[in-house]
Amino acid sequence: MRGDTAGLEGLLREVRRQASRPDGPDAREVLHWLHRHTGADFALVTEDGDTVESSTAGFPREILRSLAPLLARMSGGQLAAAATQADEWNVRCEVLGVHDSRPVLVAAARSALSPEAVALIPHAGSVITLLRRAMDGDRAWRGFQYKARQVRFGVLSALLVAGPVLARRMTTGAVPPLLEADRLRVHLLHCLPADRDRIVRAYQDPSGYHGPDLLVHCPVFKEHVICLIADDAGTRDGYGSGGHAGGLGAELHRLVRDNPGYAMGVSDPHPLSSTAEAYGQAAHALAAARATPGRVVSHRGQTPLGEVLPRRPALAWARALLHPLDSLPKTTVDITRLVTSMPRAAVARLLDLSRNTVTAHIKRAEAALGLDLADARSRAAVHLALALTSGCTTIEPDEPPTHPSLADLLDSEPAAAWARTFLLPLQAPQRRTLQAWIDANTDGQQAARRLGISRNTVRAHLRTAEALLRRDLLTAGTGVHDVVHALHIAGQLPVGLDLPDSPASIPTARTP
Template identity: 65%
Template sequence: MTVLRRAWDADRTLRGYQYKARQLRFAVLSALLAGEPTLARRMTTGAVPPLLDADRLRVYLLRCPPTDRDPITRAYQDPSGYHGRDLIVQCPAFKEHLIGLIADDEEEVDGSSRQALGRGEALRRLVRDNPHYALGISDPHPLGATAEACSQATHALAVARSTPTRIAPHDGQSPLAGLLPRQQALIWARTLLRPLDALPKTTTDITRLTMAMPRSAVARLINISRNTITAHLRRAGRALDLDLDDVRARAAVNLALALTSTCAGPEPETHNPTPTLDDLLQTDPAGAWAQAFLRPLPAHHRRTLQTWIDANADAQDAARRIGISRNTVRTHLRTAEALLGRDLLTHGTGIHDIVHALRITADLAA
């Protein structure tokens, strides 16, 4: 009986340790997603993950059955609760996702440098050995840009699901926000978002999150109800004078948020009228981006995409407008995901680029 009690106590202690390690890894991920690597170091004083000493990282987003996530995480875990130079974190928003934060620094081997693969190669091997897995891989990013790396990995995962290898790196295409005239774009973005400054920070943070993921995922991520998420969004929508249930309004807000996060600095001084979004999207770089972005898409799929956007991303409504079945609409959208490298149906994180690209090309045609 004493032996059994000791075994039970040891098992309980181990489960408690695994739970705490999982929570700590998620805390580090949360700080990095907020662009705060220094905060991540402060939270882990005495046991700083080696990842936080890296200059850059890649995000490996693994799609697998939810029941496989914990065994995978524990298989590569070291005694400190981390994963060597990397971190593997169970995504709290999407139960089928495992997030690998893989250090992307070079290391010295026999006097020459080579790229350290870390756990990235192990995740690739898992996908090769399991036909139900898929893997999206971001470009290298500084630690403070982990959120952008996660977005890239999400889009890459949408492509990976339709490729024979089920592994896809990000396509490397420059984001629209980086191609717009910097000063004018920043004036527009800050003017649009300024009403959010008067709202509670919780409302602003929730608004940012819901531009990048579905409301149900945000609710799971921060452990509040969907009704509370909806209430915060209504408050933000009233302040912005926008309907945040409309896909075009969300695309505009998402672009403004991207601009203000990448173009830090003082408020630009200007005596000219505030530019509109149309002014920004009618520039030559934006036109070139949109044409290159949509070029892989056949004309009939492009028409389906346009109708889908006009129907506020409602596949049933789009099918009725076109006169085809809802399944055919979804098939066209799946094809568009693979050709454009954007997630449209699983979590919808790529819809903003679609909205802007179709808007720009429609203006060019007009």
């Protein structure tokens, strides 16, 4: 009895050790433990008797052919256990499981097994069955987490590129509650890359979403979590979720407060169809938050440039600039839109495309526009045109038949006032650095050479400018567009772009 007890205690210790493995239990280790304590060799054989799932090194696989009829009867449910001889081997078999898959634990020894060893085999079979179920459960859990993460990413991608209608179609039967909201805020959380999984899972509900909200691993920056927080009640600074105090927004604020390496930018409320604009605001706010003592900044940006320009002339210019894109596939136009807001490699990761595919689409757009979208000034102009035409699908009756130039549009008192307000927080060193940086097409090394300072000093000035302007310049770079326009309006930078001869009128309105 003491021998049986000692064997069971050892088996339980092995089970505890397997259960605590970070990568999940391994039934092979139990087979090796059995071999050490019984002297027999063991194998797990599939229900058809043809495949060995795992075994100890000395297991005689050649005996399986003669055991095939017996193994078939056992897997078929006719026998639960059996003892036999096979080619001078003493064999004991034990069926594992009661469901469709019924593998057999086979023990083979040259000499007869001791009573203690014989008694230990069915216990070991039960343990292996439980470990296999645990492994199956772990695989299912991991599979669910992977699929849920992919669905959340798909919803985010649809909201960024196409809008909530496509997001709902993608999730038919399991529509996230967020898509029922009228408005959302984007909280862009900067954290340790190793913490992202833990944070996302901590607030995940059984459906794979996050209640009325959605947390998504940023596909571009490994230290970012993109948090889409429902904001139907217009809660201040996004602290509440769906208008309730203590929602996920408040939890994210507490995370930043309790973790010195964290920071967060929060957008204004936006309709779901403007998720891309909300993300841009959150990225700008995060750039400022990293240099702020509280490490949380809510977007408080000034009026966008497009809203201070004269509407009808601005639309005429924008439509003339973008009109060549009307003949291109929608995918090319969508990629072009994204490339004005993030690096090409980031667009490739966001859309799960190769960089060569993204480059091919961009070359097609560049050929149609007659522009080099690798140039910061060209990107700024196209980005402004896209912002001006966003949501405008018809030509107003009194829209002018001809278009002005971009220089003409920016040569106005409202634009000058906008630029003065935008550049006001900057000191002379930051202004000089920004001007040289844009002149060098945002190449820090070239800007450093032109200024006669180190590249690290250039980067430090740009970080300071990010905090002062509350614009993201170095991460996704979406704040560069406003810098380009503001410096041009202030006379510190030539516009660098104007349209070639274009049709005197725009025959049709484009749909972005």
